[in-house]
Amino acid sequence: MVDLGLQSVDPRAAESPPKTCGIQAEEDLAEHLDERTWQVAIFGTFDVENYGDLLFPIIAEAELARRLGSVNLQRFSYHGKTPSEWPYAVTSLTELPAVAAGLDGVLIGGGFLIRFDKVVAHGYGPTTADIHHPTGYWLTPALIALQHAVPVMWNAPGMHCNSIPDWARPLLTMALEQSRYVRVRDALSRDTLGALSQQIEIEVLPDTAFGLPRLIDEQRPSAEFVRLREHAGLTGPYIVIHAIHVVESFVKLFEDHPEAFLGYQFLVVPIGPVLGDDPSVIAGRLPGSITLPFWPKPLLMAEILSQAQAVIGHSYHLAITALAFGVPVFCSADLTTGKYTALAGFDTLHALPNVATIDPQWFLARVGKTQPSPLARAAADQLVEHWDRVAEIIRQGKTASQPVLGAFLQHLPNLLEAAAETCDPVQVESPVSPVIPVPQINEPAQDLAARELAQQQRIIQLREQLARSDARMRELQNSNSFRMTAPLRSIARGIRNLTANKDRQC
Known part of the structure; x- marks a missing residue:
């Protein structure tokens, strides 16, 4: 049998530094490569069979190795994976608390990561009810890293036609304000996240997959x-x-x-x-x-x-x-x-x-x-600067985020108490099932029979998808984690009440 497997990282890309001009440039690069092994973590859904999701760690590992030398990139997702079954090793998020303090840097994303809906993929969820879904694979890791003064960098994740629920706003605002570097992959995501706080510096960065020609x-x-x-x-x-x-x-x-x-x-x-x-x-x-x-x-x-x-x-x-x-x-x-x-x-x-x-x-x-367009080449050039900046932040070491995060945690019981006193039990315990968008049907107008058959197939497919979603919602509603985190889903209600009272007093 012929082996049709592949490498998880192209050795030619991971071992070779970027092309430089002249001996001096080579020496300058060598000076930046440290003999130590840098401990870097990247967070996302690297445990599912989806091409785009699996790309991000491969690109990050190759680009950081060019700049930092020896890098141990730990890929964190809900489910652990081994190279014998997967393109690379993936570490379960259950292990993060034990290793977070020893990290030199944290990358969040990319991909459609900044989301709060429960139906990420059919049957996909954490291995324990103690980890919130879906913020457990992107928002919570950022907060844990900040707790240990580890620099957090947002590696061009994004949103997609979704909003930020009230309960998540204080946590997400804290994470973004204290991160060393925040880049998202489209202007809509930048505008939505930027509205959380004037202290957040967010810029748009092309998706890191535009850098694939370097690998x-x-x-x-x-x-x-x-x-x-x-x-x-x-x-x-x-x-x-x-x-x-x-x-x-x-x-x-x-x-x-x-x-x-x-x-x-x-x-x-x-x-x-x-x-x-x-x-x-x-x-x-x-x-x-x-x-x-x-x-x-x-x-x-x-x-x-x-x-x-x-x-x-x-x-x-x-x-x-x-x-x-x-x-x-x-x-x-x-x-x-x-x-x-x-x-x-x-x-x-x-x-x-x-x-x-x-x-x-x-x-x-x-x-x-043909040749890549000028716009595609410009995107690749931006990514070179991006990875230069990420590597420099990792070299700079620990952050000053701990006191601010400590003050937030000190205030958190007030937010939880205010939310618990004002929340609507019916709203909290009865989330609305997600609305499944009906795909556009591009069928030939003149072929009525084919169009009707296609519509019937779409209806069957949507019914099945809705049934799965409803089953997942019922499962989540009955879980201990859903009931325990009910106050968090209403944190912002308490904040708005406090703010409104203050405004009326002014």
Whole structure:
């Protein structure tokens, strides 16, 4: 059997310093590399099968090693993982309290991390009720690090069409105000978080995945990628299709005009299996399309995308990876909403057209790998400065956050007591089930039977999803942690009452 695995970090990227000009630059870099091993932690959902989530630690480890030398990057998520089963080791968050004091720095994110909803992914949650979901994998770690004076840096996480509940505002404000460095990946996230306090300095930073070309050498394909092409029969120019139903209009295009695409192979891949991606949704409708017998690990997936002639799909990081390597993107997401607004300015990213108007020539005129756009190159340059700054903050050592955090904890019982006295028991104990957005249906108007069938399938899918969500809500409502943290969900009510009384007195 041929091994089609991959490295978790490209050795060429992790071991080689950035390209420099002249002997003096080499000496300057060497002076910055310390013989010690730096202890750095990164927090996120690195324990799920989702391409974008798994990228962040790989990029962080490679970039910090370039600047700091020996780095022990500990990846924290709900569930522990071992390299024998996963691209890299992941440490359970249950171990964080025991090791936090020995850390030199903490990275929060990136990805869609700043969120408060319970349904992050089907069945996904902490291993113990003592850890709050979902702030346990991003907000609580920041507070724990600040408690130990460990510098906290926000590694371009973001929000996506969500808000900050009242109970979380004091905690999140404290975490952001005391962090050494706060960067988010889009202007909407910056504005929402910036409204919490005038003391928070937040800037927009491109998603760190725009830095992937520093880890992957397009001119020297990896052995894993060469083997994959050989065994999958991927011999010619290919187009990657995200294995998700919302790319329906392109599948219909390929079905209706097969002769126009004879020069291309179609590779159907799941980008986020944890979110329900499944090649069977599409592959059966495209004769000759290629699927893989395994889910590629992150850098191999990135290399697959980097060598495509086009990518089609909904995934945020599928789009970013393609843009970073000059591959055109055909995206089904709404580029005017949430996190996708950060990608709207790229001229090689094309919104998914309506199936009734899409034309083979329109598509073929936009296919073809080129050089990354000026905007993509500028994003990569910003990330070089970002990692320089992160490395410098880690070198500077401990922060002065402990006294402020101590004062906040001293005041916390007042907030809890005020919230408990003013909270509405019905509101606290009966959270509303999340509203599941109905996906847009791009079906041919003239094909009524096909449209009705598709609508029935969507209805069934939404009913199943709603049933899972309601079951998860009932489980959470009955948990000890939900009842114990009820006062926290109303902290801001007490703050508003105190503020209102003070305003009336003035």
